[in-house]
Amino acid sequence: MTGQVRTVDGRVAGRRGQATRQKLLDCLSEMLSSSPYRDVKVIDVARKAGTSPATFYQYFPDVEGAVLEIAEQMAAEGAALTELLEGRSWAGKAGWQTAQELVDGFLEFWRKNDAILRVVDLGAAEGDKRFYKLRMKILNSVNNSLADAVAELQAKGRVDKDVNPAAVAGSLVAMLAAVASHQKGFSSWGVKQAELKPNLALLVHLGVTGRKPTK
Amino acid sequence: MTGQVRTVDGRVAGRRGQATRQKLLDCLSEMLSSSPYRDVKVIDVARKAGTSPATFYQYFPDVEGAVLEIAEQMAAEGAALTELLEGRSWAGKAGWQTAQELVDGFLEFWRKNDAILRVVDLGAAEGDKRFYKLRMKILNSVNNSLADAVAELQAKGRVDKDVNPAAVAGSLVAMLAAVASHQKGFSSWGVKQAELKPNLALLVHLGVTGRKPTK
DNA sequence: ACTTGTCCTGTCATGCCGTCAGCTTACCGA
DNA sequence: TCGGTAAGCTGACGGCATGACAGGACAAGT
Known part of the structure; x- marks a missing residue:
């Protein structure tokens, strides 16, 4: 039903990738609780997750897209x-x-x-x-x-x-x-x-x- | 009661200034109706009002501040x-x-x-x-x-x-x-x-x- | 060790942010 | 009429976020 988790450019995500992806989602979730939606930046989420903005964009088109995922x-x-x-x-x-x-x-x-x-x-x-x-x-x-x-x-x-x-x-x-x-x-x-x-x-x-x- | 309208750096706004200010508010209001809050940028509001971002910042500290004004x-x-x-x-x-x-x-x-x-x-x-x-x-x-x-x-x-x-x-x-x-x-x-x-x-x-x- | 495919990041062009100095415009008193 | 003064606006700039890419790191199988 849920199909495979895929990156933005179409690759299938493996174990490690899914972990990173989930970590990004968790960090985003935290950020949303602590700062206004308008001020949540990709770079902050990435930093919090100990990774880089480029990684974020591999898994999500933008902040909105990631929020949809959490939701x-x-x-x-x-x-x-x-x-x-x-x-x-x-x-x-x-x-x-x-x-x-x-x-x-x-x-x-x-x-x-x-x-x-x-x-x-x-x-x-x-x-x-x-x-x-x-x-x-x-x-x-x-x-x-x-x-x-x-x-x-x-x-x-x-x-x-x-x-x-x-x-x-x-x-x-x-x-x-x-x-x-x-x-x-x-x-x-x-x-x-x-x-x-x-x-x-x-x-x-x-x-x-x-x-x-x-x- | 309302005191005088002032710019961010403390000058009192005259007729022309107040008109510009109001125009910025009107344009912001329009933008809010047509695009997501997260995507409303100062530069777009300024462009729509036929002025420059710097002017916007003379009257409002940021987008949020202007929204408060409208509200x-x-x-x-x-x-x-x-x-x-x-x-x-x-x-x-x-x-x-x-x-x-x-x-x-x-x-x-x-x-x-x-x-x-x-x-x-x-x-x-x-x-x-x-x-x-x-x-x-x-x-x-x-x-x-x-x-x-x-x-x-x-x-x-x-x-x-x-x-x-x-x-x-x-x-x-x-x-x-x-x-x-x-x-x-x-x-x-x-x-x-x-x-x-x-x-x-x-x-x-x-x-x-x-x-x-x-x- | 080598290959393969996944995963991450350095880097770059682009564009917005927010500030400042400085120019133009309007008003006012002499 | 003529400065003087304050209001009004903008060009330009450093800084930062965005989003894309190519290439390096890594794990797993052979």
Whole structure:
């Protein structure tokens, strides 16, 4: 499926080459966490990895290309987010727990990968299809599950007919993502992490079921 | 209040200087709309404005500094967002209309300024205090009004005690902002603009009042 | 030791960055 | 009218990042 890892000029990368390549990706990842995206330079990444810019360009067309690679790896891990919703109930107390665990897992994932996700978000917002598709890929698991949950409740008549499940799910996911990437903003605005989560869960529960949770 | 406009080396800018300065800002603004933030170069902005890079550096320390300037202007205009909530009711049909108009106004504002807001968002997410404060300034008007509305309903006993008004308001505002900057994402995901708005309004109404709107 | 293919880097042309000295232009008081 | 002064702009320059290439280092098999 993944084919072989190749250099920019078409050679297949061997063991050593793949190690170098991965080291470059790791260093880039670190740099993205510590300095603004706009200021991340190839030469810095290469230096940090103990190699030269020329080597970098053997494996990646540019910084953006390398970021896409990292994001791709992260997207694969992000598939695990589906588990947060797989086979969960939205009724009664179980529903409240589902909402809480979703919020928890989502914020955790976002916090762990915030540097890359920032860049993916930016790229997507700028209209770059590659980043945009990647963002979809990451969010789709949660998004689809949520939309299904809404649609199901709708079929049972417990949610209004004129609700669009995809729109609601997408909005809720966007909310989670946005709050996650501005967590610091909240905290210094007088809202603490611990307070934030239950309120987010409340909003999610309200959005999905249309009702307040029974705790 | 605003003092005089000054160049980087301390001279006060006259009529002509201010015009040049503004032209540079306008051109930068255009460039941000048409190319990725990372690729916006001083020399391109200067060329577009029919001047030289050296001139740019007379008025701004760097690209980031100029962006802050634009964002500041935008934040001033953004104060008008308060009107979307000033003295509005959240009860009954009026509440539904309030939610709708808030969504409408907010999306409109975001769409009009999306290029700058993308950069502000990025800067804030990266932890830059200047951008972070600016983002607050823009969102505060809406944020505070929403929080007040929630707190008021809470005082009347129509919203649960354990809800944190600031957290809910902040989350809703973050949702609006995120959805606005990924509007295209939704549309190509099968959710049309026109469908999106009422669903967003529903979520806002649910979040503020804890109840479904009466339409 | 020799060959082969992978892997890395020195080097180079190009182009942007950010600064400075110095030239031109506009304003103002005598 | 005529300097004087400050505003406004730019050419030019050292420095650095980019991206390409050719050639040297290295590992593995024969």
